[in-house]
Amino acid sequence: MAENEKNFEIRTDLAVEERESFPGDGGEIAGVALREWRESGSAVKMTEVQILDEHGARAMGKPEGVYLTLEADGMAGNDEEEAQEIASEFAVQLSRLLLREQKDADTDGERGEKNRESGGIDSVKQETGFEGRRILIVGLGNAFVTPDALGPRTMANLRVTRHLDGQFGEGFCKERHLPLLSAIVPGVMAQTGMESAEILKGIVGETKPEMVVVIDALAARSVRRLGTTIQLTDTGIHPGSGVGNHRHGLTRESLGVPVFAVGVPTVVSATSIVHDTISSLETWEIEAKGGWEEHLNPELRDLYVTPPDIDERIQRISKILCEGIHRALFGRETRL
Amino acid sequence: MAENEKNFEIRTDLAVEERESFPGDGGEIAGVALREWRESGSAVKMTEVQILDEHGARAMGKPEGVYLTLEADGMAGNDEEEAQEIASEFAVQLSRLLLREQKDADTDGERGEKNRESGGIDSVKQETGFEGRRILIVGLGNAFVTPDALGPRTMANLRVTRHLDGQFGEGFCKERHLPLLSAIVPGVMAQTGMESAEILKGIVGETKPEMVVVIDALAARSVRRLGTTIQLTDTGIHPGSGVGNHRHGLTRESLGVPVFAVGVPTVVSATSIVHDTISSLETWEIEAKGGWEEHLNPELRDLYVTPPDIDERIQRISKILCEGIHRALFGRETRL
């Protein structure tokens, strides 16, 4: 029956929602590890879904890797202190995820990670683990379509540093405990005639970053998550994910370097809305349930549902993401 | 039973959709006149709904007045010639609607209207009926929310002339067969802290236009109409219409001068999507039908459904509207 349930696929880009869709909340899924926690007094609820092997990947419909979720209703609100707290927590988690990867590659891999573990963001003003590291940040999506503009808007305030080495001499950034940060907004295919993956492959090949971090708007199943959840993953961008034009994959395989993704759900598919309503009807017969999907207007599959205050939500969360990236990579606040 | 059907209200800003919702397509509604036509060889289907009296207004849930609809699938497409044809037809209808009003007020009211009737847009290069007339165009909506940006985007390319009289002497515009055109994008309440109606009342009181034309994004019931339909009306903006924040009324009563509205549907409410799917289910029992609305997630009422290419659609149709306004009021093409 679980199998049967799962046959009806409503797309979500969130691993945490995919996990929730399995019946019985205490149930284990082979190959999938789940951990939930909340720092004491914190507004942010943390969930880590790890897909450990092929079986887990098949069950979840997502590649093996770590999917970390930060949830806080306050992301969509107006409270300044809560926004700062979310940015700070996001910075810690982003730093950890990126350094976890780096540690494997480093010979002196202990370095950064150790610092992060012991300290938290405020104690590492001098050492972030990213000094002199070459990192490319990518703002995916269409800047002119509000729910798809999360990536481009986050880029708008990002501080890049990679060119400083070119201007002031090699080693300039590293000596100042700065990463060599570059950033790009590749646009969407209807604007460029090219896949984002092609553009990024070319840029990565030419500028040789050690890792890529992609910011993207996601599709969720639950309306409640729109603009209130951040997902971090070390699996990159899967084909078919995101808002608007369905993305091609951006992964370690396609780009040749580790690819991390930071995403925030900004839309729910129209199909999902219909499904939720019908599922909630008491008078509904189980036989009918099996069949209603055939009656679904095919046009619905391409339609998105978005809240009326989507612009404010995206404006706000893109600032939280930008601030968090600055804190993680530069080790200090850069708010104005 | 018809009554019963009508009890379930899914909002539409289009009179033509309201009219369609009455059962039986040949049926007459007291107080409502319907006329449909298509110029031979034209891509544009025309529908005029006239709400003639209080009975019609009650039945339709809209104020008395003329509601003219232009429909063409090509609005959403890429064909240049069809776009030109739609702009041209829109110009003719806009001119007629505005002059109809003016004729009543003029002592020499025959003037412009006669020209329009006999000629069409190409033959009136010299005389448009709007020479020296003071007209304020308003771009309602939120420029930062794609489906709500139709008004602001249409304003972006509009040519204003009212200030030329101030710069070059009174009569400058009239002698050149130009209207005294002014334009404003009032913003939305979350940006300004003021109702658009307050802002416009102030501006109208100070700058004294003879008429106001409001451009606004609308909500439709049918997905098929998104970006493919233009509605013109002489009733202004009704309270509660439009996308995003629900508008206050902008009418002759509130502003003191005739208010026309030009609208294009860019969203469908999430409720409407759910309703359509459920209505199409064969296995659905009539008893259940009466009750499903109670099961509707209240959050849905605030959510909009919009197609993924909404940006291109709005970009394209805002150019058609701007070009049509230029042709109607200036009597010539102004395409670059």
Place this chain on the structure above:
Amino acid sequence: MAENEKNFEIRTDLAVEERESFPGDGGEIAGVALREWRESGSAVKMTEVQILDEHGARAMGKPEGVYLTLEADGMAGNDEEEAQEIASEFAVQLSRLLLREQKDADTDGERGEKNRESGGIDSVKQETGFEGRRILIVGLGNAFVTPDALGPRTMANLRVTRHLDGQFGEGFCKERHLPLLSAIVPGVMAQTGMESAEILKGIVGETKPEMVVVIDALAARSVRRLGTTIQLTDTGIHPGSGVGNHRHGLTRESLGVPVFAVGVPTVVSATSIVHDTISSLETWEIEAKGGWEEHLNPELRDLYVTPPDIDERIQRISKILCEGIHRALFGRETRL
């Protein structure tokens, strides 16, 4: 000779530059009071020019009133702490200037002012002196012309509150120690066909703010001041000031309520650049000096000089202004 010097007018919107143009830095000018200071350890240099009477107004070419200048090279830089310090100092001065006016009008005028004097921005979290006050903020200028976009960009992040009383009941804002803040970007005449003064007169008449604060980009004489100086004044906007289209006056006389102006120089006139170079030539004969202005290309009078990083400077300073306004009127930081 001083008279002669002053005959050659290169426009500046800064009272502090006008004052400097008088020969002899120790010299007194009748009707003009000058005060300069710097808080110990502060990066911000303060200058207050008061034009006390008609004689001073004639000599300075500006109306009677207070002109307060904050100068800090760090405004154009990237240091976060310095930006916070400037925002904080700006907040204190803005608050004082607005309350000075209000005190005269209030029966219990001591209230706010006393608080400000004794405390500084951090100690007035509860009481700002603006609780329940109706204040309209205006972002003058053309959002599409970078050096003229300071006003519109400052508005982009401003939080308005006036509508909350409408939504949640009268008194809502006052009870929460909030002002009733509204904001408008009126656009420029080439976009609207209307004078900003007309639009604002209408809006002020309709929405009845107690005071108006106008944000505007200014013209300076010295390149060094571009993006490094903030001027506050209680005289409003003088006719002919600002960047781009020359503004009509926005004053207590024209709008009927006190009008404050906050300006930042973003351009220098091309004439000024030419003048400075010629003045610095040692080989230049004094006779020639008297005559060179006749040789000036008349086209130059309409041209502006602006630094290549004008976008970053305006982006940065508009955030400082927005943050300062929030601190002054809401009594707390609102940085994200």
Place this chain on the structure above:
Amino acid sequence: MAENEKNFEIRTDLAVEERESFPGDGGEIAGVALREWRESGSAVKMTEVQILDEHGARAMGKPEGVYLTLEADGMAGNDEEEAQEIASEFAVQLSRLLLREQKDADTDGERGEKNRESGGIDSVKQETGFEGRRILIVGLGNAFVTPDALGPRTMANLRVTRHLDGQFGEGFCKERHLPLLSAIVPGVMAQTGMESAEILKGIVGETKPEMVVVIDALAARSVRRLGTTIQLTDTGIHPGSGVGNHRHGLTRESLGVPVFAVGVPTVVSATSIVHDTISSLETWEIEAKGGWEEHLNPELRDLYVTPPDIDERIQRISKILCEGIHRALFGRETRL
């Protein structure tokens, strides 16, 4: 003396201005060919400067190649017919320049060129010479700095087609007489941390266009040319040219495929303004002339002069460029 004059370098990106700076308008320069013409009745003045050899390149300070200039005061104006005429003439010249190059590479090189010569834009609805050709258009510059935004704004309305082959099958474009057009706005170094040249080298290497066309804003010497001149060249972008951050070279050498550049002057350097005024002073002594440059404020070298209506000019000319590109590459008008 000519040598002496030329020692004082005020930068211009226009070959036609460089050519004018040589004393004596009839004088020949070895290695530089000059041709001027105007089609009968046309508003557009054409000038072709050809730099034929190393001597010419040294004298002109620009690489060998063709520099074609279209001049028309109407570019900055509002006349629709003149704008159409300019777009049409630009399309013809762009097509010729691109096909001239292609002919050399083609085995059947006569094809397109012959058509162009005999026909002009209206007669080649079916055959443009670009069917199935892979062309990348680049919009250089900073979208947020008005005078540098020409490239990004021209891209905003450009129609790309390269992805259609991917969506509908190889050969789709060619069968429809369409080029495989792609487009990119690489941003500026302060936004990306990368050289535009790096980004483009990566993208060209990955997507393999046969030629690149770069749109860029230029610096001129004469205020009169701002927004009234288009320069086309087959030499690409020279290091140090353009507005804002000084560009690295984009040439056949750096990108590996032919690079064409389309530029419009939008700024004049402040130095140029000062120079023109001083040069026009009658009382000026020739001895002083030799020395004044030393007195020039070094800050001036980084400052730009731009007209107050720069936004409208760029808006208008970017539409002319986009329309011209469409006509040249698609063989038809695409105005809405």
